[in-house]
Amino acid sequence: MTLTHEPIEGEHxxxxxxxxxxxxxxxxxxxxHCELATVTKLFCGCPNMFGDxxxxxxxxxxxxxxxxxxxxxxxxxxxxxxxxxxxxCSVEPSVFARKxxxxxxxxxxxxxxxxxxxxxxxxxxxxxxxxxxxxxRAHIEEDTGKNSHAGGSGRIHGADYSLxxxxxxxxxxxxxxxxxxxxxxxxxxxxxxELRAILLTTGAxxxxxxxxxxxxxxxxxxxxxxxxxxxxxCEVKNLNSLRSLGRAIEYEARRQVDLLETGERIKxxxxxxxxxxxxxxxxxxxEEAEDYRYFQEPDLVxxxxxxxxxxxxxxxxxxxxxxxxxxxxxxxxxxxxxSGVVIxxxxxxxxxxxxxxxxxxxxxxxxTHVEHNLSGEGSAGLDPATFxxxxxxxxxGQLTATQVKTVLAEMLVSGRAPDVIAAxxxxxxxxxxxxxxxxxxxxxxxxxxxxxxxxxxxKKRAKLQGFFTGxxxxxxxxxxxxxxxxxxxxxxRVESL
Amino acid sequence: xxxIPSTAIEIAAAVRSGSxxxxxxLDDHLARIDARxxxxxxxxxxxxxxxxxxxxxxxxxxxxxxxxxxxAGVPLALKDNLCTHGIPTxxxxxxxxxxRPPYDATVVQRVNASxxxxxxxxxxxEFAMGSSTENxxxxxxxxxxxxxxxxxxxxxxxxxxxxxxxxxxxxxxxTGGSIRQPAALCGVVGVKPTYGLVxxxxxxxxxxxxxxxxxxxxxxxxxxxLLETIAGYDGRDSTSINAPSPSLIESLGEGVDGLRIGFVxxxxxxxxxxxxxxxxxxxxxxxxxxxxxxxxxxxxxxAYGLSAYYLIAPAEASSNLARYDGVRYGMRVDAPTTAEMNxxxxxxxxxxxxxxxxxxxxxxxxxxxxxxxxxxxLKVRTLIVRDFERAYADFDLLITPTSPTTAFKFGDKTADxxxxxxxxxxxxxxxxxxHPAMSVPFGGGAxxxxxxxxxxxxxxxxxxxxxxxxxxxxxxxALDEVWS
Numbered sequence: 001m002t003l004t005h006e007p008i009e010g011e012h013x014x015x016x017x018x019x020x021x022x023x024x025x026x027x028x029x030x031x032x033h034c035e036l037a038t039v040t041k042l043f044c045g046c047p048n049m050f051g052d053x054x055x056x057x058x059x060x061x062x063x064x065x066x067x068x069x070x071x072x073x074x075x076x077x078x079x080x081x082x083x084x085x086x087x088x089c090s091v092e093p094s095v096f097a098r099k100x101x102x103x104x105x106x107x108x109x110x111x112x113x114x115x116x117x118x119x120x121x122x123x124x125x126x127x128x129x130x131x132x133x134x135x136x137r138a139h140i141e142e143d144t145g146k147n148s149h150a151g152g153s154g155r156i157h158g159a160d161y162s163l164x165x166x167x168x169x170x171x172x173x174x175x176x177x178x179x180x181x182x183x184x185x186x187x188x189x190x191x192x193x194e195l196r197a198i199l200l201t202t203g204a205x206x207x208x209x210x211x212x213x214x215x216x217x218x219x220x221x222x223x224x225x226x227x228x229x230x231x232x233x234c235e236v237k238n239l240n241s242l243r244s245l246g247r248a249i250e251y252e253a254r255r256q257v258d259l260l261e262t263g264e265r266i267k268x269x270x271x272x273x274x275x276x277x278x279x280x281x282x283x284x285x286x287e288e289a290e291d292y293r294y295f296q297e298p299d300l301v302x303x304x305x306x307x308x309x310x311x312x313x314x315x316x317x318x319x320x321x322x323x324x325x326x327x328x329x330x331x332x333x334x335x336x337x338x339s340g341v342v343i344x345x346x347x348x349x350x351x352x353x354x355x356x357x358x359x360x361x362x363x364x365x366x367x368t369h370v371e372h373n374l375s376g377e378g379s380a381g382l383d384p385a386t387f388x389x390x391x392x393x394x395x396x397g398q399l400t401a402t403q404v405k406t407v408l409a410e411m412l413v414s415g416r417a418p419d420v421i422a423a424x425x426x427x428x429x430x431x432x433x434x435x436x437x438x439x440x441x442x443x444x445x446x447x448x449x450x451x452x453x454x455x456x457x458x459k460k461r462a463k464l465q466g467f468f469t470g471x472x473x474x475x476x477x478x479x480x481x482x483x484x485x486x487x488x489x490x491x492x493r494v495e496s497l
Numbered sequence: 498x499x500x501i502p503s504t505a506i507e508i509a510a511a512v513r514s515g516s517x518x519x520x521x522x523l524d525d526h527l528a529r530i531d532a533r534x535x536x537x538x539x540x541x542x543x544x545x546x547x548x549x550x551x552x553x554x555x556x557x558x559x560x561x562x563x564x565x566x567x568x569a570g571v572p573l574a575l576k577d578n579l580c581t582h583g584i585p586t587x588x589x590x591x592x593x594x595x596x597r598p599p600y601d602a603t604v605v606q607r608v609n610a611s612x613x614x615x616x617x618x619x620x621x622x623e624f625a626m627g628s629s630t631e632n633x634x635x636x637x638x639x640x641x642x643x644x645x646x647x648x649x650x651x652x653x654x655x656x657x658x659x660x661x662x663x664x665x666x667x668x669x670x671x672t673g674g675s676i677r678q679p680a681a682l683c684g685v686v687g688v689k690p691t692y693g694l695v696x697x698x699x700x701x702x703x704x705x706x707x708x709x710x711x712x713x714x715x716x717x718x719x720x721x722x723l724l725e726t727i728a729g730y731d732g733r734d735s736t737s738i739n740a741p742s743p744s745l746i747e748s749l750g751e752g753v754d755g756l757r758i759g760f761v762x763x764x765x766x767x768x769x770x771x772x773x774x775x776x777x778x779x780x781x782x783x784x785x786x787x788x789x790x791x792x793x794x795x796x797x798x799x800a801y802g803l804s805a806y807y808l809i810a811p812a813e814a815s816s817n818l819a820r821y822d823g824v825r826y827g828m829r830v831d832a833p834t835t836a837e838m839n840x841x842x843x844x845x846x847x848x849x850x851x852x853x854x855x856x857x858x859x860x861x862x863x864x865x866x867x868x869x870x871x872x873x874x875l876k877v878r879t880l881i882v883r884d885f886e887r888a889y890a891d892f893d894l895l896i897t898p899t900s901p902t903t904a905f906k907f908g909d910k911t912a913d914x915x916x917x918x919x920x921x922x923x924x925x926x927x928x929x930x931x932h933p934a935m936s937v938p939f940g941g942g943a944x945x946x947x948x949x950x951x952x953x954x955x956x957x958x959x960x961x962x963x964x965x966x967x968x969x970x971x972x973x974x975a976l977d978e979v980w981s
Contacts, residue, residue, distance in 0.1 A: 060598075064820050066586070066593070066598070066701040066702075067579075067580040067698070067701045068699075069697060069698050069734050071732065071733060071734075071735050100816050100819060100862070102819065102822060102836070102839055104822070104835055110819055291863050291864045293859065293862035293864075293867075294862075295816070295871060298706035298813055299735060299736065300735050300736075
């Protein structure tokens with residue numbers, strides 16, 4: 001089975017069955033839980049600090065002791081709405097509900113969540129490739145504690161005993177339910193990247209997938225290309241990294257296609273990704289799923305944020321990744337989907353790039369340097385005017401690409417002007433006749449090598465190309481442009497044949 | 498010991514003035530408990546040491562010229578579903594065996610801060626589910642007026658404690674009548690305040706949208722004083738009303754002249770004992786004599802209150818009681834797996850009535866049944882609120898019996914849960930509406946047992962309700978007066 005990585009017919013990606021040649025489409029909807037970056041928990045004043053000494057950040061409320069009552073943390077509402085608005089959702093009057101099921105890590109044996117009336121509904125998230133992924137809802141709920149199993153096998157079945165740490169119980173979460181608009185494993189990874197950028201931009205969460213503050217479940221189904229009905233989906237859990245997410249979706253899609261092509265049907269169920277084995281395994285079946293007996297949480301009152309509050313959030317909204325890419329594309333003249341544009345925003349270097357372009361820097365070259373020669377962290381002190389000056393030197397041919405890279409690295413350290421650094425390093429524009437002189441001299445010095453270079457096989461020629469280039473660079477103290485050297489050597493070779 | 502006054506207001510005044518010590522008051526009440534609670538079983542726990550320490554502190558304050566507060570030195574009994582720091586709080590259930598709350602309920606903090614002396618935790622139907630206190634895991638409480646009869650429930654222990662003179666005042670909780678009905682059956686005053694007027698923080702939940710804490714006392718004024726003490730906004734209860742605590746005492750004497758008071762026709766007919774109905778009519782006559790205008794009013798949806806209540810309350814209870822799973826506190830019955838341990842613990846820890854309601858509630862909320870049961874019950878609840886709104890457009894207060902009957906004999910209704918549930922028919926509608934209501938003793942029934950008259954008011958209408966209660970109190974016939 002081949003997985004086609006390029007979109008075919010617009011936004012569609014397909015899986016081509018190796019056995020039948022049939023084309024299948026992957027359909028993915030992601031459910032993301034993220035911990036909100038509040039100081040205190042959702043319904044009490046305990047620190048929102050998982051990872052401390054177990055059961056130290058707890059109180060009667062988050063332990064669900066008899067008689068305790070929840071009080072909603074206003075900061076949670078603020079962050080949830082900020083995220084919702086960043087995802088283009090409409091903020092609605094919402095109510096909390098209880099999701100009832102027994103589990104030892106859940107102090108009350110019900111989870112307070114939002115069910116039929118979530119706070120954020122009907123938004124979207126635009127991916128860098130131009131795909132718009134719908135957001136069904138982004139609602140508030142409480143996290144559970146964490147079980148650990150000790151002795152015996154160390155797993156839940158066969159352990160001698162289990163321990164529960166309730167520090168995480170009552171930590172605020174937002175669950176972001178995306179619509180099934182994703183068509184490819186890579187697109188799913190991009191969606192998470194983009195969502196993470198929004199979570200960070202809005203300050204809603206630190207969004208660390210490996211540490212569990214951002215958790216992704218993938219609803220995966222397949223259908224024949226051209227079908228409009230959704231196939232039966234499986235919910236894949238235990239995805240602890242972007243790599244796992246991509247692999248799991250691909251595995252699951254192949255599994256489902258294989259089943260369908262052999263005439264079997266897909267059972268709607270929860271499946272767990274096993275990273276080591278590279279496969280998903282069946283969990284509990286949704287068809288015999290627990291009945292959560294949702295009903296409105298009577299200990300809390302409906303949440304009705306004022307129009308003023310929502311307006312204040314909108315007014316204070318920082319520019320979001322999609323808008324930032326758009327602005328950079330306009331300024332640089334590049335397409336919004338070009339990697340330089342996407343990466344500049346990802347690395348938070350778009351403001352630097354915009355200022356550099358405004359100072360006269362060539363858009364494409366500025367973004368090339370941002371993509372290849374600058375990191376997000378070390379580039380904060382770079383002055384746009386001098387950066388533009390450097391790009392100008394490159395564009396004017398005064399500095400080679402290699403020299404520019406060296407000068408740029410030095411600028412980051414010392415902050416001095418590029419022409420000063422270039423002069424100090426002895427970088428000067430080398431005109432072509434000067435380079436020809438050097439090259440011809442070196443050819444004359446090494447006639448045997450030159451002969452081998454001209455007539456040898458590819459391997460030999462490649463080796464000797466390195467030999468001559470090294471000598472030329474040494475002779476010119478690195479001022480020669482690598483590309484120009486290669487062109488010159490090739491033309492001399494052709495001439496000598 | 499005859500020098501000890503019988504009401505909280507008189508005791509507090511005497512203690513504040515120094516004419517009586519909190520210690521003397523406490524010793525007197527502890528002696529009464531000693532003498533008779535073996536028979537009554539009002540208390541699950543008498544807090545002798547804590548009470549003595551609290552009384553000593555009050556006496557020290559008085560000696561230092563300080564005012565210990567409006568309830569200075571007044572013994573007070575707490576229903577055993579109110580959390581008390583470090584003191585066992587059982588809900589009269591085995592499942593909470595050994596659990597000591599690490600905090601005080603807001604009402605406990607407030608009564609303690611007002612100088613009251615908490616003397617013990619009173620018996621109740623397990624988790625407040627019942628109307629006779631026969632569902633307690635620690636044995637039933639007996640009605641002090643006739644120990645062959647029930648005290649009512651679920652706050653039977655708190656009602657009996659006041660009726661027996663173990664404490665002049667006590668606190669109970671009322672989810673469907675659990676303060677008013679035992680108050681009526683024991684012949685004391687009992688008040689269910691407006692939902693949200695008194696913080697529920699630290700009240701172990703039965704049905705969160707219905708539960709409300711309220712006072713018992715022998716006099717209307719004492720209930721007014723205790724309610725003033727415990728009422729008022731609490732940031733720890735999201736359903737707490739953010740309004741100033743009502744001033745009840747100062748308007749107690751204002752009478753009912755010009756007030757419009759309505760008989761609820763649906764709650765005066767079938768199912769109400771004729772002697773009880775007769776006392777309610779007599780009470781209405783007394784209010785009319787004091788200048789009130791009496792009329793009839795229909796609250797049609799009230800007839801469906803019982804059915805709606807027995808879906809909503811068990812539904813919430815099924816969720817509220819899920820946490821008693823043997824994992825964190827209370828009883829644990831070990832078993833090979835967690836799920837089996839949960840089941841074994843709950844099987845051993847809960848009594849029959851609690852299990853019955855958990856099953857009822859679980860069923861009512863289940864997929865496929867929600868709309869037909871829980872969903873429909875919520876609609877009835879909305880209709881009841883609407884019907885009451887209509888009634889209160891024409892009337893300031895409503896009047897009904899508190900309980901359809903006087904106190905019944907032990908075992909009379911335990912075999913038939915439905916007949917037990919019917920006890921709450923007059924009290925439940927106000928819980929569903931969130932309105933205040935209270936029971937005032939008004940003479941006796943044919944059996945010589947007390948009859949309670951229920952006064953109902955719109956939300957936050959406590960002050961008006963207490964004015965009418967004071968009029969009824971002064972017009973009430975003696976318990977042994979022949980009824981006609």
